[in-house]
Amino acid sequence: MIDFTLSKKQKEIQEGIRSLGKFVIRPMSLSMDRNKEVPEEFLRNFMRLAKGFRSDDVVDPIEEGVAARERDPNKVSESNRTSAIAAEELAWADAAMLLSVPGPGLGGPPIRATGTREQKERFFGIFKDMHKGPLKWGAYALTEPGAGSDVAGIRTSCRKDGRDWVINGRKCYITNGARASWNVVFATVDPAAGRAGHRAFVVEKGTPGFEVGKIEDKMGLRANETAELVFEDCRVPEENLLGGEAAYVSKEGFMTAMKTFDNTRPLVGAMALGIGRAAFEYARDFVKDNYVLSRPVPRYAAIAERLAKVGRKLEAARSLVYRATYMADAGIPNAKEASMAKAAAGQAAIHACIEAIEICGAHGSLSSEHALLEKWFRDIKVYDIFEGTGNIQRVVISKRLMSGLKAF
Amino acid sequence: MISFQASEEQQLIQQSVADFAKSTLAPRVRELEKKRGVPEDIRQGAHEMGLGLMALPETCGGQGLGYVAAALVEEELGAADAGASFGLPGPASFGRAVVELGTEAQASALLSDFAADGGADRFGAVAWSEPSPCKERAGFTTVATRIEGGYALTGKKAFVLHAHVADRFLVFAQVDADKGWDGIGAFVVRKDNAGLLVGGRHDTLGLDAADFGEIQMKDAKVSEEDRLLGGEGGFTQATLRFFAKQAIVVAARAVGVARFAFEIAREHCDTRKAFGKPIGHFQAVAFALSDRHMDVESARWLVWKAAHAWDAKLPEREALLATAQAAAHALDACMRTADDCVGLHGGSGFIRDLIAEKLMRDAKQLALCCPTAEQLDQIAAAIDLGLPLDPALVLPTPETQAIFT
Numbered sequence: 012m013i014d015f016t017l018s019k020k021q022k023e024i025q026e027g028i029r030s031l032g033k034f035v036i037r038p039m040s041l042s043m044d045r046n047k048e049v050p051e052e053f054l055r056n057f058m059r060l061a062k063g064f065r066s067d068d069v070v071d072p073i074e075e076g077v078a079a080r081e082r083d084p085n086k087v088s089e090s091n092r093t094s095a096i097a098a099e100e101l102a103w104a105d106a107a108m109l110l111s112v113p114g115p116g117l118g119g120p121p122i123r124a125t126g127t128r129e130q131k132e133r134f135f136g137i138f139k140d141m142h143k144g145p146l147k148w149g150a151y152a153l154t155e156p157g158a159g160s161d162v163a164g165i166r167t168s169c170r171k172d173g174r175d176w177v178i179n180g181r182k183c184y185i186t187n188g189a190r191a192s193w194n195v196v197f198a199t200v201d202p203a204a205g206r207a208g209h210r211a212f213v214v215e216k217g218t219p220g221f222e223v224g225k226i227e228d229k230m231g232l233r234a235n236e237t238a239e240l241v242f243e244d245c246r247v248p249e250e251n252l253l254g255g256e257a258a259y260v261s262k263e264g265f266m267t268a269m270k271t272f273d274n275t276r277p278l279v280g281a282m283a284l285g286i287g288r289a290a291f292e293y294a295r296d297f298v299k300d301n302y303v304l305s306r307p308v309p310r311y312a313a314i315a316e317r318l319a320k321v322g323r324k325l326e327a328a329r330s331l332v333y334r335a336t337y338m339a340d341a342g343i344p345n346a347k348e349a350s351m352a353k354a355a356a357g358q359a360a361i362h363a364c365i366e367a368i369e370i371c372g373a374h375g376s377l378s379s380e381h382a383l384l385e386k387w388f389r390d391i392k393v394y395d396i397f398e399g400t401g402n403i404q405r406v407v408i409s410k411r412l413m414s415g416l417k418a419f
Numbered sequence: 420m421i422s423f424q425a426s427e428e429q430q431l432i433q434q435s436v437a438d439f440a441k442s443t444l445a446p447r448v449r450e451l452e453k454k455r456g457v458p459e460d461i462r463q464g465a466h467e468m469g470l471g472l473m474a475l476p477e478t479c480g481g482q483g484l485g486y487v488a489a490a491l492v493e494e495e496l497g498a499a500d501a502g503a504s505f506g507l508p509g510p511a512s513f514g515r516a517v518v519e520l521g522t523e524a525q526a527s528a529l530l531s532d533f534a535a536d537g538g539a540d541r542f543g544a545v546a547w548s549e550p551s552p553c554k555e556r557a558g559f560t561t562v563a564t565r566i567e568g569g570y571a572l573t574g575k576k577a578f579v580l581h582a583h584v585a586d587r588f589l590v591f592a593q594v595d596a597d598k599g600w601d602g603i604g605a606f607v608v609r610k611d612n613a614g615l616l617v618g619g620r621h622d623t624l625g626l627d628a629a630d631f632g633e634i635q636m637k638d639a640k641v642s643e644e645d646r647l648l649g650g651e652g653g654f655t656q657a658t659l660r661f662f663a664k665q666a667i668v669v670a671a672r673a674v675g676v677a678r679f680a681f682e683i684a685r686e687h688c689d690t691r692k693a694f695g696k697p698i699g700h701f702q703a704v705a706f707a708l709s710d711r712h713m714d715v716e717s718a719r720w721l722v723w724k725a726a727h728a729w730d731a732k733l734p735e736r737e738a739l740l741a742t743a744q745a746a747a748h749a750l751d752a753c754m755r756t757a758d759d760c761v762g763l764h765g766g767s768g769f770i771r772d773l774i775a776e777k778l779m780r781d782a783k784q785l786a787l788c789c790p791t792a793e794q795l796d797q798i799a800a801a802i803d804l805g806l807p808l809d810p811a812l813v814l815p816t817p818e819t820q821a822i823f824t
Binding site: 012013014015016017018087089092295298299312315316318319320322323324326327328330331333334337348351354355402404405406408409412413414415416419 | 420421422423424425426429487685688689697699700701702705706708709710712713716717718720721723724727728731733743744747748793795796797799800801803804805
């Protein structure tokens with residue numbers, strides 16, 4: 012049945028995160044941004060709390076696909092929808108904090124999709140004892156100084172040498188890349204072969220020949236680490252080739268790893284909506300305090316209209332996020348819808364942040380007065396850049412709208 | 420649970436209306452436009468399917484299927500011929516208004532015969548807007564004066580859908596001049612009323628198959644029972660609910676027009692070649708199509724969400740906000756898509772041999788057939804800001820923008 016209300020479980024998760032966000036995370040937001048760090052103590056507590064928020068149907072990444080766990084086939088999974096709802100709430104509180112949460116991060120999906128059972132056990136296994144031991148992260152290293160949107164153009168090379176692979180090259184803008192216990196690194200056996208030449212490796216921290224380069228000084232999301240990774244004759248054992256040799260016999264093997272974007276893009280869209288909503292609510296409260304009580308309504312109709320437009324743009328984008336996650340949960344191919352969700356949400360949220368600043372007037376750009384608003388304005392721009400820029404999303408959409416369009 | 424899956428019943432209804440729209444309406448779009456009306460055989464078919472009665476409650480002869488079902492159906496009609504979607508027989512806005520403003524008994528008495536034989540020639544109408552706003556005070560220039568046993572109405576109304584074919588009108592008039600927009604009332608005026616004069620038909624920009632015109636009341640006497648006092652929450656609240664439901668129906672048609680405009684634009688960009696390849700293989704063109712695709716899809720989901728909010732009886736302010744956002748977005752999206760559809764066709768988009776130009780004209784007029792996007796934004800902002808829903812602020816008064824009803 013067509014329905015847009017959240018399930019009881021989703022409402023609980025939403026309300027739980029909302030109050031945590033309001034009373035715990037928000038008050039730390041500005042200092043985290045200034046110190047360029049999310050306190051480890053907080054992350055540890057958060058991990059403990061997050062256990063309670065876990066939706067029942069979040070699949071164990073190691074068991075998934077091996078049919079070791081019996082799942083009720085009549086019970087529809089809502090995990091993508093639930094994740095989107097949770098992601099929006101966390102980003103509403105602080106987006107950089109959300110990106111710093113320990114766990115496999117963006118490195119998780121390709122291992123889940125392509126990894127062998129042994130690899131899944133080895134790389135996901137390290138996160139199991141985080142409640143006792145140190146916090147751990149995984150990361151995803153694709154972008155290079157010379158290849159961002161054009162994934163097929165990566166130059167980081169790999170060659171087989173005995174039982175090892177030898178990797179040479181540079182990766183940049185890698186979220187949590189320096190602190191990660193392992194990075195999923197994309198390299199090529201032959202740059203001329205395009206995607207057919209690509210191989211994905213799990214490179215563990217401390218592997219000889221793997222060094223962390225500079226940590227980026229960014230416009231926004233400053234509390235989250237963005238690293239440069241350098242590979243100089245870095246030897247990786249063949250057991251760390253993601254999925255094993257068999258995965259690369261056909262081009263599809265690699266495409267599986269790329270398909271992970273279909274699940275993650277709507278979530279990035281949901282995060283953008285969280286920031287956009289935060290800005291919208293801020294501006295709304297500003298209007299309430301500064302206009303509503305002291306002036307007759309017709310005097311600020313234009314401000315009201317701007318506010319409403321921000322609200323409905325966010326709502327329209329949210330509908331696309333829900334649509335894409337609904338399809339993901341139902342197992343319906345959603346590459347186009349995932350890109351639509353990401354493109355619309357990034358744009359709507361940027362619009363929200365800009366409008367919120369303008370609605371608050373000159374005050375809006377002063378970090379002394381409206382520091383949060385100024386921070387969100389800096390944070391949001393990258394949501395139209397990472398995980399595929401707005402233009403790349405439109406390339407993905409276009410290819411699925413026009414017949415016979417392989418590339419521009 | 421968030422779900423985009425229509426029920427089996429809804430799918431069946433949607434499919435049968437889509438078939439009707441494709442086989443009966445779409446091939447005759449220009450014929451209806453030229454005739455400036457919907458021919459008898461099409462009206463008969465629509466009547467037999469009960470097209471205009473789906474969302475109305477069963478207690479007054481409707482099918483009680485709710486607004487989600489109505490949204491599915493109206494999108495299909497809009498995607499075939501928006502003009503016909505307004506011109507088809509039935510109670511239309513009159514039905515929606517009576518359900519909100521009247522008692523159950525009034526609604527039943529005023530609406531039951533639409534499902535009966537002869538329904539193919541039966542139309543209802545709402546007379547809200549006026550040719551010009553009242554300059555002396557807030558409120559309508561049309562007045563309802565108390566007389567023995569009822570009221571006498573005097574004044575002019577404009578932009579009335581079905582003005583020339585309707586046999587019953589719901590006329591909004593000023594009862595208490597001192598109270599401004601809080602002092603208006605709604606009265607049923609029948610075609611045989613000696614004081615009712617039907618004026619000229621508007622020559623409109625689009626939606627040619629539908630009849631929009633003026634009516635005039637000169638001491639038109641109505642009985643006490645013909646006044647609708649407004650249901651739950653009082654008169655303003657009920658009137659606002661009527662406009663919200665009107666907006667959902669019009670927005671669903673807008674989604675249909677937008678979908679159609681997108682489809683033919685996509686088709687054109689896929690086949691029209693320039694510089695050795697389909698024009699859709701150029702980024703400027705393909706990206707514009709991508710943006711319009713996002714517009715159409717998100718507009719549909721928001722309309723569904725708003726319709727669901729009413730069907731699921733969510734809190735009224737929540738449903739009103741969802742409706743205001745959905746309709747404003749759908750009307751804007753429809754205009755952008757129709758505009759791009761003409762633009763992407765180039766010169767041929769401007770020529771009447773193709774349908775693109777009609778879609779653009781229909782889209783513009785459609786945007787004036789319910790509270791406009793600007794008015795809807797004011798409603799949404801009022802709700803967001805926690806303001807009381809003051810009628811002068813949230814009703815589409817002639818002082819702000821007159822609309823077709």
